Amino acid sequence: xxxxKDLYQEVIVDHNRSPRNFGKLAGANRVLEGxxxxxxxxxxxxxNVKDNKIExxxxxxxxxAISVASASLMTETxxxxxxxxxxxxFHSFHxxxxxxxxxxxxDKMGKLVAIAGVRDYPTRVKCATLCWHTLHxxxxxxxxxxxxx
Amino acid sequence: MNVxxxxxxxxxxxxxxxxxxxxxxxxxLARRIRxxxxxxxxxxxxxQKPRVVLETLDNYYRNYNANIHRGVHTLSGEATAAYEGxxxxxxxxxxxxxxxxxxxxxxxxxxxxxxxxCMGWGGVQRGDEIIISAMEHHSNIVPWQLLCERxxxxxxxxxxxxxxxxxxxxxARLLSDRTRLVAVTHISNALxxxxxxxxxxxxxxxxxxxxxxxxxxxxxxxxxxxxxLDCDFYAFSGHKLFGPTxxxxxxxxxxxxxxxxxxxxxxxxxxxxxxxxxxYNDLPYxxxxxxxxxAGVIGLGAAVDYVTAVGLDRIAAHERDLLEYATDAxxxxxxxxxxxxxxxxxGILSFVLEGIHPHDIGTILDHDGVAIRTGHHCAMPVxxxxxxxxxxxxxxAFYNNRADIDALIKAIAHARQVFH
Numbered sequence: 001x002x003x004x005k006d007l008y009q010e011v012i013v014d015h016n017r018s019p020r021n022f023g024k025l026a027g028a029n030r031v032l033e034g035x036x037x038x039x040x041x042x043x044x045x046x047x048n049v050k051d052n053k054i055e056x057x058x059x060x061x062x063x064x065a066i067s068v069a070s071a072s073l074m075t076e077t078x079x080x081x082x083x084x085x086x087x088x089x090f091h092s093f094h095x096x097x098x099x100x101x102x103x104x105x106x107d108k109m110g111k112l113v114a115i116a117g118v119r120d121y122p123t124r125v126k127c128a129t130l131c132w133h134t135l136h137x138x139x140x141x142x143x144x145x146x147x148x149x
Numbered sequence: 150m151n152v153x154x155x156x157x158x159x160x161x162x163x164x165x166x167x168x169x170x171x172x173x174x175x176x177x178l179a180r181r182i183r184x185x186x187x188x189x190x191x192x193x194x195x196x197q198k199p200r201v202v203l204e205t206l207d208n209y210y211r212n213y214n215a216n217i218h219r220g221v222h223t224l225s226g227e228a229t230a231a232y233e234g235x236x237x238x239x240x241x242x243x244x245x246x247x248x249x250x251x252x253x254x255x256x257x258x259x260x261x262x263x264x265x266x267c268m269g270w271g272g273v274q275r276g277d278e279i280i281i282s283a284m285e286h287h288s289n290i291v292p293w294q295l296l297c298e299r300x301x302x303x304x305x306x307x308x309x310x311x312x313x314x315x316x317x318x319x320x321a322r323l324l325s326d327r328t329r330l331v332a333v334t335h336i337s338n339a340l341x342x343x344x345x346x347x348x349x350x351x352x353x354x355x356x357x358x359x360x361x362x363x364x365x366x367x368x369x370x371x372x373x374x375x376x377x378l379d380c381d382f383y384a385f386s387g388h389k390l391f392g393p394t395x396x397x398x399x400x401x402x403x404x405x406x407x408x409x410x411x412x413x414x415x416x417x418x419x420x421x422x423x424x425x426x427x428x429y430n431d432l433p434y435x436x437x438x439x440x441x442x443x444a445g446v447i448g449l450g451a452a453v454d455y456v457t458a459v460g461l462d463r464i465a466a467h468e469r470d471l472l473e474y475a476t477d478a479x480x481x482x483x484x485x486x487x488x489x490x491x492x493x494x495x496g497i498l499s500f501v502l503e504g505i506h507p508h509d510i511g512t513i514l515d516h517d518g519v520a521i522r523t524g525h526h527c528a529m530p531v532x533x534x535x536x537x538x539x540x541x542x543x544x545x546a547f548y549n550n551r552a553d554i555d556a557l558i559k560a561i562a563h564a565r566q567v568f569h
Contacts, residue, residue, distance in 0.1 A: 004516045008509070008567045016568075017504075039508050040525050040538040062538060064506035065568070124512060 007121060008065065011114035015069035020076050025058040033061075034134030036126055041067045045134050052083045064127050070115050071131035077112055083139045090136050097125050166467045168550050171459065174199040175548055185518030188556040193338050193497055193544030194522050195388045196369055198452070202392060205451035209444050216440055218417055232443055235450025236433075239398060242453045243383065244374040249403050249432035253441050256397035257365040258288040260384035261332070263399055263436065264361055265292035267409040268330065275301030278327045280358075282307040282315055282344075283534060284337045287527040289363045293332060302329070309534065313340035313489040321352065328358040335367035339528040339540070340489025341472075341497030343371075350380050359405065365389055369546060370468055370495045372461040381405050387445060391546075392452035396445030399436070406432050413438040464547040468496055471545055475554045482561055488540050499526075499540045502561070505568050507539040513567055514541075517560035 025046035033044045043061030047054055057079050059071045074093075078086045093112055096104050097119050104116035118128045172178050175197045180187045189197060209231065215224035217232045233248070240251045254260045273279075279293045283306050297304045305328075307320045315333070324331075331353040336343050350360040361382035364373060368385045375383050383400040387393055401409075411418060411429055415438030420428040429435050456464070475498050479485055484503035502510060511523035522542045525532045532538060543557055 004513060004567065007512065013568060038524070040529075040532070041508075042538075064508035066509070121512060124508070127508065 007117040007124075009114050009117065011073075011111065012065055012069040015072040016065035019059075019068050019072040021058045021072065021079070023058055023060055025056055028056075028058075030138050032134055032138045034130045034137075036063070036067070036130050038126065039064065041127060041130055043067065043071055043131060043134070045071075045131065045138060047135075047138060049083065054078055054081055054083060054086060059131065063130070064124075066115070066118060066124055066127040067130050070128040073112055073114065074131050074135065077110065078135070086135060087139055090132050093132055094129060097128050164463060164466055166459065166463050166547060168467065168548060172548050172550075174201070174455075176200060176203070178548065182518040182520070183516055185516075186556075188517075188519040188553045188560075190543040190545065190549065190553060190557060191520045191522045192369070192389070192546035192549075193366060193526075193542060195394065196391045196546050197548070198391055198393070199455050201455050202448050202451045206393060206444050206448045209447050214444075217443055218434075228443060231447045231450075232441075235446045235453075238450050239453050242373075242457060243368075243398075243400055244376050245400050246376065247403060250375075250400055250406065252399040252401060252406070252433040252436045253446055254384075254397050254399050254436075255395055255442070256386040256388070257363060257384045258292075258386075258397075260382070260397055260399035261289055261361065261363065262292045263412045264330075264382050264384075264401070265296045267412055269296045269299050270410045271408065273300045273302050273329055276327060277302040277329045278305050278323075278325065279303070280305045280307060280320070280323050280328055280331045280333075280353075282320075282333045283309045284313065284315070284340055284342060284528065284531055285332075285334055286338050286363065286365070287529070288365075289332055289334060290530070303327075306530075307333070309342075309531075312491050313337065313342045313531075314491045314493075315342075315344055315349075317345070317348070320349065324352060324356045324358070326356060328353070328356050330359040330361060332361040332363065334363040334365075335373075336364075336370065336495050336497075337489065337528075337531075338366045338497070338544075339499055339526040339531045339542070340491065341494040341499065341544075342489060342491035343367075343493040343495050345493075346380070347378055350378055354379070366496070369456070369464075370461075371465050375400050387449040387452065390449070390452055391456060392449035393442075393445045396442045396449050398449075403432060406436070409436075411438075412436050415439040417441075459547060465495070467547055468545050468549075471549060471551065471554065472496060472498065474551055475543065475545075475557070478554060478558045479561075482558070482565075484565070485561070488535050488537065496545045497542060498544075499542045501537050501540050502564065505564055507541040509568070510541045510561070510564050513564040514557070514560040517556065517563060519557055519560045521557070 028046035030047040035042050041063030046058045048056040057075045104113040106113050115128050118124045177197050213224050213227040215228040217229040305323045308316050353360040359381040362380045364383050364385040369390050381402045387396040418435050418438040420430050486501050488499040507523035524539045
């Protein structure tokens with residue numbers, strides 16, 4: 001039996017209520033909107049990338065607690081990382097929320113493990129991955145908006 | 150069929166449903182979700198199926214599965230009789246004049262697409278106008294947009310007020326000699342508003358326009374009489390009416406359907422085919438190309454019999470009482486805003502909670518065994534009107550009781566607790 005508190009951990013409730021790095025980023029050189037047509041979640045990432053380093057990142061938009069908290073935690077995690085490192089974390093994160101075996105690796109994932117609970121809620125995985133897919137697309141150089149569908 | 154509802158059907162004049170006995174007719178209601186009894190409040194999306202429908206489907210496939218209108222063998226005869234028998238009972242259910250007016254389609258969506266497509270081929274032209282309303286389901290918006298794109302016709306939209314009611318004065322203003330068709334929903338899936346369809350149809354006819362009613366949300370809750378309404382088309386789905394998925398009905402006035410070109414070509418819709426000339430079949434077969442959903446039609450027939458026995462007047466009265474009970478309880482929850490507060494409402498309680506996204510509400514309610522719909526309900530323009538991304542929606546069926554509503558309210562309180 002999956003406990004509700006595994007999904008709505010204190011960290012998630014907190015990041016939903018007070019998202020970090022929230023708002024537009026002045027001087028951003030990469031901007032991309034992500035959209036989940038299934039639930040209407042919509043968020044925009046603002047990045048300042050210099051020499052393959054994500055010097056700053058913010059987001060705005062609206063969505064459910066999982067999508068907002070996931071975006072908030074993501075910005076905290078990848079700020080200052082290289083785009084290559086960010087891509088690596090994207091893949092690890094994706095694996096963490098889509099595979100149902102084993103305890104999430106705190107040493108590797110850090111505070112992102114708070115999101116791991118969504119893997120027991122297949123209908124909510126896309127809420128958690130929307131921001132990451134958007135980031136991935138930015139790094140891959142896409143300009144148009146990103147959809148989870 | 151369960152004895153309880155047979156008894157109810159005999160009493161005729163009684164106004165109270167024996168809901169507890171009727172619940173026994175629905176095997177799925179005994180399910181537990183995450184260890185809790187299932188509280189199914191997503192009937193607007195699809196309704197559960199009574200045992201008699203399940204048994205009818207099973208019986209068809211086990212005992213007389215065959216194609217219809219084709220074979221001389223016994224099974225084909227039985228299947229054809231069951232299929233056409235269901236059509237006849239469905240005709241009575243909506244009080245159509247003739248079986249020729251009852252066309253089987255996949256669902257409400259296909260019914261509306263059929264009308265929009267045939268009207269396009271049938272001469273809707275640049276400058277003609279189609280009127281819909283601001284509370285339509287996407288399935289009663291997009292087919293008309295496609296028609297307009299192809300023909301150069303113009304789409305007009307009847308606005309709604311804050312309560313979620315059509316502004317009838319605006320509708321009157323939109324109607325003109327260029328109006329070819331008015332398509333509105335009988336009951337709104339996102340708001341629960343019951344529209345004054347009879348008046349809407351009358352006004353359309355007065356300007357020489359056709360009228361189509363989207364009855365997907367109406368048929369499970371209220372008795373429909375297409376002759377009294379005097380609509381030209383009435384569309385509904387079987388699965389919301391306790392029948393199988395994949396089957397629906399387009400009622401079309403015979404004189405109008407007669408003038409429509411065929412929708413799809415194939416077997417069953419023809420009388421004679423040669424490479425020089427093909428003669429199309431009579432109504433309603435002309436619009437039923439290919440092997441139809443035979444089991445679906447027979448199953449829908451069983452569902453219609455079942456609903457008729459329960460009694461739509463009793464269903465409407467029970468649901469009115471239950472919606473009032475739910476609305477009163479919901480009003481007592483601080484931070485809860487009801488979306489859709491029309492004077493005439495049926496079966497639907499749409500709401501948002503301050504500080505909690507509908508999707509989170511949906512997940513938390515599911516943990517308590519309560520199934521509701523969250524999202525835009527395929528009515529994004531309605532969401533935009535109310536400046537919300539999504540709503541949580543509890544939608545009723547006659548098998549719901551006050552205990553279901555109590556569970557809903559308790560689960561909402563739980564959601565508030567999680568997000569304290």
